[in-house]
Amino acid sequence: MSVILCTAEMGISPTAGYDHTIRFWEALSGICSRTIQHPDSQVNRLCITPDKRYLAAAGHNNVKLYDIKSTNPNPIMSFDGHTNNITGVAFHCEGKWMVTSSEDGTVKVWDTRTGSLQRNYAHKAPVNDVVIHPNQGELISGDRAGIVRVWDLGESVCTHQLIPEDDVAVQSVSVASDGSLLCAGNKKGNVYIWRMLQDAEITRIVPICTFQAHKDYLTRILLSPDVKHLATCSADHTAKVWNLDLDYPPAKMAAAKAKVKALSPGTQDIASPQPTPDSQNGTPGSDKAKAATDFNPFSLIDGITPPPSTEPQQTFPVQPDGPPIDPITATLYLETTLANHQRWVWDCAFSADSAYLVTVSSDHYARLWELASGQVIRQYSGHHRGAVCVALNDYSEPR
Numbered sequence: 001m002s003v004i005l006c007t008a009e010m011g012i013s014p015t016a017g018y019d020h021t022i023r024f025w026e027a028l029s030g031i032c033s034r035t036i037q038h039p040d041s042q043v044n045r046l047c048i049t050p051d052k053r054y055l056a057a058a059g060h061n062n063v064k065l066y067d068i069k070s071t072n073p074n075p076i077m078s079f080d081g082h083t084n085n086i087t088g089v090a091f092h093c094e095g096k097w098m099v100t101s102s103e104d105g106t107v108k109v110w111d112t113r114t115g116s117l118q119r120n121y122a123h124k125a126p127v128n129d130v131v132i133h134p135n136q137g138e139l140i141s142g143d144r145a146g147i148v149r150v151w152d153l154g155e156s157v158c159t160h161q162l163i164p165e166d167d168v169a170v171q172s173v174s175v176a177s178d179g180s181l182l183c184a185g186n187k188k189g190n191v192y193i194w195r196m197l198q199d200a201e202i203t204r205i206v207p208i209c210t211f212q213a214h215k216d217y218l219t220r221i222l223l224s225p226d227v228k229h230l231a232t233c234s235a236d237h238t239a240k241v242w243n244l245d246l247d248y249p250p251a252k253m254a255a256a257k258a259k260v261k262a263l264s265p266g267t268q269d270i271a272s273p274q275p276t277p278d279s280q281n282g283t284p285g286s287d288k289a290k291a292a293t294d295f296n297p298f299s300l301i302d303g304i305t306p307p308p309s310t311e312p313q314q315t316f317p318v319q320p321d322g323p324p325i326d327p328i329t330a331t332l333y334l335e336t337t338l339a340n341h342q343r344w345v346w347d348c349a350f351s352a353d354s355a356y357l358v359t360v361s362s363d364h365y366a367r368l369w370e371l372a373s374g375q376v377i378r379q380y381s382g383h384h385r386g387a388v389c390v391a392l393n394d395y396s397e398p399r
Contacts, residue, residue: 002394006046006048006390007046007366007387007390009388020038025380040060044087044388046089047391056091058086058100061082061086079110082106092136093136097112097118101130102126107119107130107151123147131174134179138150140182145169148163149162165188169186171217172220189215189234190211191210191232191332192316193207195208208322213234214232216234218232218234219233219345220232226353229242229354231348238337239338239357243324251326338359341363343361344386347389363386
């Protein structure tokens with residue numbers, strides 16, 4: 001199977017006896033090729049190993065690992081240890097270990113060969129998402145208290161603690177495939193983007209822009225493999241694709257017009273537009289926002305509660321080296337709004353070439369979109385309840 005596409009549906013309490021279903025799809029035909037029952041709980045997240053051999057299904061308090069190439073409907077391994085819903089799951093580039101986040105307030109690292117717990121990091125609040133930095137040595141997680149944390153696996157410490165908007169839950173985080181950008185989206189629909197800079201052996205994280213992507217609850221944020229697009233999903237029934245490329249034609253045209261106007265007699269120099277407080281929808285104002293101070297790393301092993309946060313919120317001035325900002329909307333340039341879903345859009349996945357996006361929704365459907373046209377080119381129907389998570393691996397080589 002060169003393309004692995006999986007979806008899972010939302011469920012009700014397992015005591016009601018409903019069999020929650022994971023479905024494998026033939027991406028091109030739209031045919032469901034295999035189903036797996038997951039009766040213990042609903043599936044919150046799906047993740048395919050880089051070699052396409054296994055599928056991880058994150059449920060209420062464990063992650064089950066399924067053999068993709070086998071017809072065995074039962075999991076080959078279960079990772080038990082969380083005490084609440086698991087909200088995020090990701091694999092090491094060679095599949096040697098796996099990281100999970102949970103509403104129990106922890107981020108855990110597991111050895112996928114033995115199933116043993118290797119690391120246990122504590123947040124002070126339920127954790128909504130976790131991703132692995134492409135250097136394979138750092139984790140990034142976001143929680144309901146509005147904190148994004150960066151964890152150094154080698155030293156087993158938290159090296160950065162970012163608070164873009166105090167006490168506003170960070171729903172989703174994403175890191176660029178080249179490690180250049182870190183993005184977070186919160187429940188107000190606001191998006192925050194940082195530049196990740198490697199100085200010697202130290203990572204510096206610099207805020208570069210923020211904007212409101214949706215006026216309703218944001219469910220997922222995802223950077224494309226080529227780091228030229230950013231997808232956001234929302235309770236407003238849409239997914240949106242935003243542009244990060246400085247060579248994006250509308251951005252280049254706007255920059256050229258601004259340059260001409262700036263050079264015209266009697267006009268002032270035009271700098272990159274600064275988002276207004278209204279456009280930032282609650283982003284800390286100048287009276288509250290302060291420059292980030294150094295944060296002392298601390299070890300969080302075996303569930304130890306971290307000390308009180310002393311790092312203030314960060315300001316997000318538009319930076320010259322940041323992504324292009326639309327001067328009219330004070331947001332990233334919106335490439336397309338994917339608006340065919342009828343209910344909440346929960347999750348999304350880019351194709352390896354960044355040309356396509358798969359979305360899943362409470363309307364029971366998964367859809368494959370061609371981003372250049374903004375059109376649905378395939379619809380996957382078969383779930384009897386809302387589809388809440390998706391995993392896609394169409395890479396030609398293992399990642």
